[in-house]
Every structure is written in C-alpha cells, then in structure tokens.
Amino acid sequence: MTNKKAGTLWVVATPIGNLDDITLRALQCLKDADVIFAEDTRVIAKLLAHFEIKKPLHRYDEHSHETASGEILVLLSEGKRIAFVSDAGTPGIADPGSRLVARTCTELPDAKIIPIPGASAVTALLSVSGANSNQFVFLGFAPHKKGRKTFFEELRASTVWPVVFYESPHRIGKALESLREVLGDERRLIIGRELTKAHEEIFRGTTKNAAERFGSGETQESRGEFAIVITQS
Numbered sequence: 001m002t003n004k005k006a007g008t009l010w011v012v013a014t015p016i017g018n019l020d021d022i023t024l025r026a027l028q029c030l031k032d033a034d035v036i037f038a039e040d041t042r043v044i045a046k047l048l049a050h051f052e053i054k055k056p057l058h059r060y061d062e063h064s065h066e067t068a069s070g071e072i073l074v075l076l077s078e079g080k081r082i083a084f085v086s087d088a089g090t091p092g093i094a095d096p097g098s099r100l101v102a103r104t105c106t107e108l109p110d111a112k113i114i115p116i117p118g119a120s121a122v123t124a125l126l127s128v129s130g131a132n133s134n135q136f137v138f139l140g141f142a143p144h145k146k147g148r149k150t151f152f153e154e155l156r157a158s159t160v161w162p163v164v165f166y167e168s169p170h171r172i173g174k175a176l177e178s179l180r181e182v183l184g185d186e187r188r189l190i191i192g193r194e195l196t197k198a199h200e201e202i203f204r205g206t207t208k209n210a211a212e213r214f215g216s217g218e219t220q221e222s223r224g225e226f227a228i229v230i231t232q233s
Helices: 024-032 041-050 065-077 096-108 121-127 148-157 172-183 205-212
Strands: 008-012 035-040 056-057 081-085 114-117 137-141 163-167 187-192 201-206 227-228
Touching: 008 065, 024 081, 024 114, 035 041, 035 065, 041 056, 041 121, 041 137, 056 065, 065 081, 065 096, 096 114, 096 187, 121 163, 121 187, 121 227, 148 172, 172 205, 187 205, 201 205
Parallel strands: 008 081, 008 114, 035 056, 035 081, 137 163
Antiparallel strands: 163 227, 187 201, 187 227
16 A cells, blocks of 8 residues: 555654643644544543544554554545554553554555654653663563563563563552562662652662552552562662
C-alpha cells in the first residue's frame, strides 16, 4: 500500500497524571488531527474535555490491533492526519503502539511518522533516582503469570546498570517479595508511586524496607501505579 500523498501519524505523549504536563505541541497535534486513536478512549476523553478539544475518537489496543491498524492505514492512505495516544506517557513504551508503527512502516512507507515527545514514567523516576543513568535497562511491566518467576530471577544478574520496571498496585506486594528472595534484603530501590499525581511518593530504601511499606494490598501506600529502579549492587 503506497501513496505519495500519504498522511501523517503523530505519536503523541500525554501526561502520566498531572494534565499540566502536556506539551503545547501535543495539544496542537490533537487539535489538528482528523482522527485520534487511543489505547483507552475513556482516559483520553477526559484529557480532551479538559482542554476543550473535540475530535473523532477511536480505540486502538492490543485486542483491536488488526482492525484498528487497518483502519488507520486506510485513513493515512487518504492523506489524513492521525494522532495516536496511549493511556498515559509515551506511546510504544510498554504498550501496543510499537506494533502500529511497525505495520505502518511496512505497509505504508510514504506516511510520515512523527514523535511528539513528552512525559514518561521511566525518565521521570530516573531523573530523581540519583542512580547513574548513563546506561540503564528498562523491562516494562513484569509478566502477570507466564515467565514471572524467570523475570525476577534474571534480575539477580543485573548488577552493572540500573534496572527499571513497572508494576501494578495489585501485584506490587508479590513483586517486592520476589525481589527480596532473589536480591536479598539490602539491595537499594527507588520506587515512584503515582508519579506527578496528588499523592505522588518517591521511596528510597532497601528491598526489605520496600516490602514492609508496600507489601499489603490493603494499605493506602500500595495503591496507584508503580515504577521501580533497582540500583547497581
């Protein structure tokens, strides 16, 4: 599928919590887009309403990839301007946006694919971690089931660079206990909870301290989304 007048796919970063973190350029792209595709239309609808932007809104996620990406390719072949956003942060980082970009590059190489940079939980936490981040390893979300045990066991070998990964509030307790098992009680962690939001917390301590603070899923401290930095041993 090729077309010299192929349209533009804007890959737009959106706030990870605080709506004021959106960039002026991102707002302009959302206003200029013919159609907006979002990982979760309910989340982006709140953002659009806040900034009084009204645009056709379609869903694109892991489950709708084939159908939605096909629709996007058709629109791009017609010269349309498409804005793609994830739930929060930068699309393509631990979400299905990478598949959309890959398919567009393969099937519609004349389309312009333009990054609109902005918030990212990875860089936000690293920037205040104090860890040497000239080089680091990012592992996305820890697996839910298959491969979860292996995921944590392999962290034992990660001693050269800081390691960053995400975890949900439902599994943070188990994740921290797994880290204690493979790394011992004294490995240093930096944990970002609810970054940029009203109840933001930056925790610095050991695997033992972290498990004691965030280990119970019933506590206020274990609510919210988590980003975790494991420092070099």
